[in-house]
Amino acid sequence: xxSAEHSNIHRYLDDAFAGLPMxxxxxxxxEEIRSNMQSRVAELEGQGVAPAAxxxxxxxELGDVRAIIGDGGAGTDGRTNAGTNAGTNGGTVAEHLAxxxxxxxxxxxxxxxxxxxxxxxxxxxxxxxxxVLGDRGSAAPAVLSGFALAMCAGAITAxxxxxxxxxxxxxxxxxxxxxxxxxxxxxxxxxxxxxxxVAGTGMLVAGIFVVLGATIGFIRxxxxxxxRRKPWVRAMARDYQAQxxxxxxxxxAARFGIYTAAIWILAIAVFxxxxxxxxxxxxxxxxxxxxxxxxxxxxxxxxxAGEAERRQAKGE
Amino acid sequence: MVENPSESPxxxxxxAADLLRGHTxxxxxxxxxxxxxxxxxxxxxxxxxxxxxxxxxEATLYATYRRLVKDGLVEASWGDETQGGxxxxxxxxxxxxxxxxxxxxxxxxxxxxxxxxxxxxxxxP
Numbered sequence: 283x284x285s286a287e288h289s290n291i292h293r294y295l296d297d298a299f300a301g302l303p304m305x306x307x308x309x310x311x312x313e314e315i316r317s318n319m320q321s322r323v324a325e326l327e328g329q330g331v332a333p334a335a336x337x338x339x340x341x342x343e344l345g346d347v348r349a350i351i352g353d354g355g356a357g358t359d360g361r362t363n364a365g366t367n368a369g370t371n372g373g374t375v376a377e378h379l380a381x382x383x384x385x386x387x388x389x390x391x392x393x394x395x396x397x398x399x400x401x402x403x404x405x406x407x408x409x410x411x412x413x414v415l416g417d418r419g420s421a422a423p424a425v426l427s428g429f430a431l432a433m434c435a436g437a438i439t440a441x442x443x444x445x446x447x448x449x450x451x452x453x454x455x456x457x458x459x460x461x462x463x464x465x466x467x468x469x470x471x472x473x474x475x476x477x478x479x480v481a482g483t484g485m486l487v488a489g490i491f492v493v494l495g496a497t498i499g500f501i502r503x504x505x506x507x508x509x510r511r512k513p514w515v516r517a518m519a520r521d522y523q524a525q526x527x528x529x530x531x532x533x534x535a536a537r538f539g540i541y542t543a544a545i546w547i548l549a550i551a552v553f554x555x556x557x558x559x560x561x562x563x564x565x566x567x568x569x570x571x572x573x574x575x576x577x578x579x580x581x582x583x584x585x586x587a588g589e590a591e592r593r594q595a596k597g598e
Numbered sequence: 599m600v601e602n603p604s605e606s607p608x609x610x611x612x613x614a615a616d617l618l619r620g621h622t623x624x625x626x627x628x629x630x631x632x633x634x635x636x637x638x639x640x641x642x643x644x645x646x647x648x649x650x651x652x653x654x655x656e657a658t659l660y661a662t663y664r665r666l667v668k669d670g671l672v673e674a675s676w677g678d679e680t681q682g683g684x685x686x687x688x689x690x691x692x693x694x695x696x697x698x699x700x701x702x703x704x705x706x707x708x709x710x711x712x713x714x715x716x717x718x719x720x721x722x723p
Binding site for chain 1: 636637638639641642653655656657658660661668669670671673684685686689690691692693694695696697
């Protein structure tokens, strides 16, 4: 790699990438290297280095660019890769099994005991809450049990997310606490909604607002959530990619998403309307109908009609 | 930065460069831990942290980025700069944070052992 003959980073990069099939990945890499070299050249020129010398220095510091390209592999010999992959499919399965064993993380005893206890407390609180509501009893035990329920739900959520599992790394504490707080808020909101029978519609409105707040919290956390899958899980996903229709057929997946949203918006609207007109006894049927409809749509998505005939036609 | 490293290449660094090189992945994760960053900025941070003595080859860094992205420890995205070249930004993921924490832990333990062993042999601490 002689750098003296190159006084221009653009020409140098064009030379280095010459003769390679320019796929998206290599184009990306070239663009990235170019912008970083430009920054380095600008820095050197700011220190008073002549442009040609600055370019030569930047090229020198880059090191062996061919090694980076060769390392990429995927772009330059994609066809051979695919061939070997198909041939050694059994090998990758064994690899994944080995990775699974190597990455096995058993849950910590303290965590298991703690969550079981918390779940018991949550269940007891839920029972108490329902009993108090059914009796039209005083508000204090209802509020107390609802609060305990929310705290348990939040604690279990936050604690679980902080656990390392075989497939996932633990979430950072603050983020886990955020999820826990959102879960607790959602439970508080639902409890407030349930209090509508004893405390009037004002409580329902407050409850809906709290649930909405919790939902916004979940959306925010979800949007900013980065990957926490372990590398072996990602490798497995790569190997088994495009087996299901969601990844194979993005159009169908988008359609499915819109159907799902429409079904649930409708179901919830009908649920609220029935709650006000006919009461709790009937209104839950709206959610049940929504769930049934959703399941039908899901089944149609996963097992599209006419798939069998198409396969036969293809001779599979 | 007054000195130009290419004109005065350090003959021997006052530290073990190969040892440093072995921790490139963790070092990059450590740089990204605070904020997302792009290639040249990461390179500069590492160079400045060693007082400009250790020039990590950028080629090494590109291989590191590729590996980290493939393992899901960092995520890459193009910036929307309108002037000059677009920058590719790297952002650490939760998985990356976990790996970083684990590596720092094991390094701290290793360092303690090496310190102990070296001191036993009479080296100056």
